[in-house]
Amino acid sequence: MAETHYDLVIIGGGPAGLTAGLYAARSRLNVVLMEKIVPGGQVLVTDWIENYPGFSGISGPDLIDKMVEQTKQFNLPIESNEVLSMDLSGAIKTIKLYDRQITAKAVIIATGASPRTPGIGEDRYVGRGLSYCATCDGPFFKEKVVVTVGGGDTAVQESIYLTRFAKKVYLVHRRNALRAAKILQERAFENPKIEMVWDSVISGIDGEAGVEGVRVKNVKTGDERQIPCEGCFIWIGILPNIGFAGAALQLDEQGFIVTDEHMRTSIPGVFAAGDIRNTPLRQISTAVGDGAVAAMAAEHYIENLKS
Amino acid sequence: MAQGITEIDDMGFETEVLKSDKPVLIDFWAPWCGPCRAIAPILEEIAKEYGDKIKIVKCNVDENPVSPGKYGVRAIPTLIVFNKGDISDQIVGMVAKAKLVESIKKVIG
Numbered sequence: 570m571a572e573t574h575y576d577l578v579i580i581g582g583g584p585a586g587l588t589a590g591l592y593a594a595r596s597r598l599n600v601v602l603m604e605k606i607v608p609g610g611q612v613l614v615t616d617w618i619e620n621y622p623g624f625s626g627i628s629g630p631d632l633i634d635k636m637v638e639q640t641k642q643f644n645l646p647i648e649s650n651e652v653l654s655m656d657l658s659g660a661i662k663t664i665k666l667y668d669r670q671i672t673a674k675a676v677i678i679a680t681g682a683s684p685r686t687p688g689i690g691e692d693r694y695v696g697r698g699l700s701y702c703a704t705c706d707g708p709f710f711k712e713k714v715v716v717t718v719g720g721g722d723t724a725v726q727e728s729i730y731l732t733r734f735a736k737k738v739y740l741v742h743r744r745n746a747l748r749a750a751k752i753l754q755e756r757a758f759e760n761p762k763i764e765m766v767w768d769s770v771i772s773g774i775d776g777e778a779g780v781e782g783v784r785v786k787n788v789k790t791g792d793e794r795q796i797p798c799e800g801c802f803i804w805i806g807i808l809p810n811i812g813f814a815g816a817a818l819q820l821d822e823q824g825f826i827v828t829d830e831h832m833r834t835s836i837p838g839v840f841a842a843g844d845i846r847n848t849p850l851r852q853i854s855t856a857v858g859d860g861a862v863a864a865m866a867a868e869h870y871i872e873n874l875k876s
Numbered sequence: 877m878a879q880g881i882t883e884i885d886d887m888g889f890e891t892e893v894l895k896s897d898k899p900v901l902i903d904f905w906a907p908w909c910g911p912c913r914a915i916a917p918i919l920e921e922i923a924k925e926y927g928d929k930i931k932i933v934k935c936n937v938d939e940n941p942v943s944p945g946k947y948g949v950r951a952i953p954t955l956i957v958f959n960k961g962d963i964s965d966q967i968v969g970m971v972a973k974a975k976l977v978e979s980i981k982k983v984i985g
Binding site: 629 | 906908910912913914915918937938948949951953954968971973
C-alpha cells in the first residue's frame with residue numbers, strides 16, 4: 570500500500586522537479602515525486618541541448634535518462650500519478666491524486682509549461698501535419714515544405730533541425746528581427762533551406778484531411794497569403810501548467826507563480842521551481858538551480874515546523 | 877521485446893490488427909522519437925495488466941510507411957485502439973497511463 574503522508578511532495582518530473590527530488594532524497598526527507606506521464610517534461614521533446622554545462626551536446630531524452638538515473642542512486646520515489654486538486658491553505662497540505670489522497674508538510678510545484686497555441690482553429694490538425702515537436706514529427710516531412718512560427722530559441726533551433734528532413738522551411742515571425750540567441754540566428758540565416766517571413770503571423774490553416782497550407786498575414790500591410798505546405802510547427806511561447814494550483818496562489822500577469830529568491834510562494838510551505846514560476850529565463854540550467862533552492866528552502870521550512 | 881507486446885509490420889497489419897479477435901492497441905513509434913521511448917514503460921505495464929483482454933502491438937513507422945499513411949499518422953507517438961477493425965480511439969502524443977486505460981476500457985467491457 571502506497572504511503573499517505575509525506576514531508577515533501579514534488580509535483581512534476583522535469584529538470585526542476587528531478588533536481589528538487591535529488592536534493593530532498595539526499596537530505597533523507599520522506600519525499601515523493603508525482604509525475605503525470607513520464608519524467609522529462611519539455612526536455613523530452615528537445616532534440617539537441619548544447620547550453621547545459623558539462624555536456625558539449627546531448628539529446629533531451631538522454632539527458633533526462635541521466636537525471637532520473639541519478640535520482641535512483643539516492644532512492645527518490647517517482648510515482649506516475651496525476652494531481653487532481655490540492656488544499657494548500659493549512660499547515661498540512663492535502664493533495665488529491667488520481668487514485669488516492671495524500672498529505673504533506675511542504676509542496677514543491679514544478680509542473681512546467683506547455684506550448685502556447687495560436688487559437689486559429691488549429692486543433693483538428695494536431696497530429697495531421699500540425700506539431701509542436703520537431704523531434705517527434707520532423708522525419709514525416711522528408712522532402713516536404715513546412716512552415717514554422719516563432720522567433721525565440723526554440724523556434725529557430727527546431728527550424729534548423731527540420732531542415733534535415735524538409736526541402737524548405739518558411740520561418741514566420743511577427744517582427745523583423747529574431748529574439749533567439751545570436752549563434753542560432755547565424756545558423757538560421759546561413760541555412761539555404763530556411764526562408765524568413767518577417768512581420769507576419771499565422772492566420773489560419775487550410776486542408777481537408779491534414780495540413781495543405783498555412784495562411785500568413787503581414788502585420789504591417791495587412792496582406793494575407795497562403796503558403797502551400799504539408800507541415801506546420803508552432804513555437805510562439807509557453808503557458809504555465811497551473812491548472813489545479815492556480816486559484817490559491819499569487820500569480821503574475823501571465824499566470825506564472827510568483828516566488829521570492831527562496832522559491833517561496835504566497836502560501837507558507839508551498840514552493841515553486843522551474844518554468845512554472847515568474848523567472849526571467851526558462852532554461853534547463855535555471856530550472857535545476859530553482860529545484861535545488863526550492864528543496865533546501867522546503868527542508869528548512871519542515872525543520873522549523875518541528876521546533 | 878517486452879512481454880505481451882508484438883512488433884508488427886505493414887504485411888501483418890491486416891491479420892494482426894484489423895482481423896484480430898481481441899481489441900488492439902497499436903503504438904506507432906520510431907527509434908528517433910523521445911516521447912515514444914518515454915511512454916514505452918507505460919505500454920509494458922498495460923500489456924501486463926490488460927494483456928489477456930487487449931492485444932498490444934507496436935509499428936515502427938520508419939520501416940512501415942503504409943499503415944501509418946493509411947490512418948493519416950503524421951505525428952508520433954500515435955496510439956490507436958481498434959475494435960473489430962474499426963477505430964475506437966486515437967491519441968496523439970504523450971499520454972498518462974490513466975487516460976490510456978480509460979480508452980481501453982471502452983472496448984474491453
